[in-house]
Structures are given as C-alpha cells and as structure tokens.
Amino acid sequence: MSTYYQIFGGKINVVTSDPSNPIEGQVWYNTTSEVLKYRVVTTSAWASGGNLGTARDALAGAGTQTSALAFGGKTPTISGVNNTEEYNGSSWTGGGNLGTARYQLAGCGTQTVALAFGGYDGPANTGATEEYNGTSWTSGGSLGTARRDAAGAGTQTSALGFGGAAPSTPEITGATEEYDGTSWTAGGSLATARRGLGGAGTQTAGLAFGGTTPPITAATEEYNGTSWTSGGTMGTARNETAGAGTQTSALGFGGYDGTANTGATEAYNGTSWSNETSLSTARQNLAGAGTQTSALAFGGVTTAPIANTEEFTGGGVGVTRTVTGS
C-alpha cells in the first residue's frame, strides 16, 4: 500500500493549531485536537426549500433566495391560478391574489415590489400587467404585444419583457418591450425569436437564453438597452427553463431538453456557460429567483405540477474537513 510520503513526496504537517489560510488539498494533523484535517473547495449544490402551498407549473417568480415571490401558474386541471405566495427562506405563505388568473406569465422585481405581465388567461394570450406592493396587485400598463411564455428581467419600474408566443402569425416572437412603471414601449427585437426562454439581468443589461424557435435552442443573447447581441451558447439546449442573476453572472436551470425534463444547471459569466450541479428534481415550466450563487427554483412539472422548492448555493468555498474513522 502506498503511503502519503510516497505519493506526495513529503510528510503530513503536524501543527498545534490549524493553518490560517490553507489551500485546496492541504492536509495536516492538529496535535491539540488530535485529528487529521484537510482542505477542500465545495461544489455547488441544490438543497430543499419549503414546498409551495399550491403545486403548479408555468408560474412566474421574483425576488431573492430568502425573500421570493411566486405568482400565477396552472394546476393539473390546466387552468390558470391567481395565487401569490411569499418565501422567507424556509416556507411559503399566501400573498395577495393576481387580478387576472393566468399561466405562462413573466415576472421580475422583488418580493415587495414585483411585476407580473403577459401569460394565457384561458381564452387568450393577455398583455395585462400587474404591480405588487407586498400586499396586493394593481393594474399597470398593458404590453403592446399580448403574449405568453415570455421572459422578464429588471425591476417593477424598469422592466424588460422579451420573446414569447403572440396571437399573430408567426406565433413565436422576438419582440422586446421596456416598462417604466407606467407603460411599455418597444425595444430591440431578439435575433432569435423564441418562447419558453429564460431571462436574467436588468432593463439595460438583460440576458435571454434557451427556449424554442422551434426547435429547442441553446442560444444566448445580451441586451444593452437598445439591441440584442449574441452571447455564449448553453451546454444544454432547453425549453421552459428558468433563470436568475445578472447579465454577466447568471444561472440557468431546469427545463425540457427535447427528450426529457432536465435539472441541468449552468452558470454564465458574461461570455460562456459552465456546468453546475443539477437540480435534485428535473422539471420544466418552473420559476426562479435570486442570484447566480444564491438562487431559488420552485414549482414546475414532472409528471404533474409540483410544489418542490430548491435552494442553490454556489461552490468555490474553502472548507476544512476532519478525517473520521467511519
């Protein structure tokens, strides 16, 4: 059997106190605590969060991992709901209902200052916009192009809506609209018209990724407040996905890859996507909130709409571990 010395060419350091700034892979024996320790850098991970009160898919989300908002969506009966739920980092509680029950809507903002727009309200696509104040929703200006399955980014008073399916022909649109807290005005169109895409960022630094044109695409585009330009291609092409973060620090997770639901998670650095740890429960038509390193995934559909919430924690954190006999 090989020894540590034979493999690394040196002996394990014996110290009375842990090194102040250990590097990845460093091993030492602490004579004070009488334990063997080593340093690792963590990988990213999804942990369980509190379940939604209403299992649903095709919902929208806003906020952060510890202060999120879920609204709209549909239940197994394929009918839109108006439920809003607020997340505090461990559980969801009911908020004010949307005025227009709908699914495949888009959203952005924070838990207490959120925006809901577009979607399908049963008979038709809607352009209805509603503003949340932490308690109730009130009507805002309608989208110029009523649509469902679009993506959103930004804040309640500086929002971006892009892509989706419109009632017109061709149905799938690349139309982009900008909201100023009162009304929507046209922005530059996506180069690749698509629906079921993911979104992140702000009104002047937006990110669009995935979706279906059809077929399902991995294309990414970046918005500068005026026009969209191509970004790095996702590793996994996907539709009905979700996103979080900013244009240069985004996270894309979940969706449908053309064959099956996926839990694939990817991080964007402003240039390219890299793989992160996948969701525990692969799903499509989910919603997301938060940042690249502290995101939230909730709802969606497997074989039926689900209530599962998962909390993402980015990797790259140094942790000291103790070698145990077990």
Add this chain to the structure above:
Amino acid sequence: MAKNYQYCVAECWGSGFITLEDAIKIRISGFPGNVWQVPAHNSDANLWIMKVAGSFKTVQEAQAIVTAEVEAAQAAWDALPEDQKNRPGNNSRPTDIVLPE
C-alpha cells in the same frame, strides 16, 4: 455487476429534507412517485435515507413505482380532448423514465 445507485421512497417535506450539507456530500435525485436516488455503498447516503425515513426499494421496485406514475400521467394526457392537448401551455406527453442500476 456492482450497483451505482440505491433507491428509496420518501415524501419531501420541504426545508431540511435535503440540506446543503447533504447536497454537498452526495448527489440526491428525485423521480415521480416520491422515489429518490442516492449513491450505493455510501454511508452518507445511508444516513440520509434514515434521516428522511425513506423506505428502501430495489431498482426494480423503484422502477415499478416511477413507471406507474408515468403511465398514469401518460394515460391522463392521452384521455384529454384534442382541443385541450393543443391548448396553449399544455405540456407535452410525459416521457418514459428508466432508472439506472
């Protein structure tokens, strides 16, 4: 042939079901029917199954549960009227899931 995975059935109760520590130590994957997949021959996986009061299943038993869920969802989808199948936002027909050993 050595098994790579083991399976259990457990209901996800929400926060704490899979902690960050659990998720860093082991890969836990969920499937329809409350079926959960974790690494085989792994003490952390065994401890997690105990924590969630999981009921151990062989891969065949787990597959049967997942298949029943998928087939029920497929039957429900097949029974939908055509106008509902084509209704905007309706999801595509659920696809089969094959659990690895």
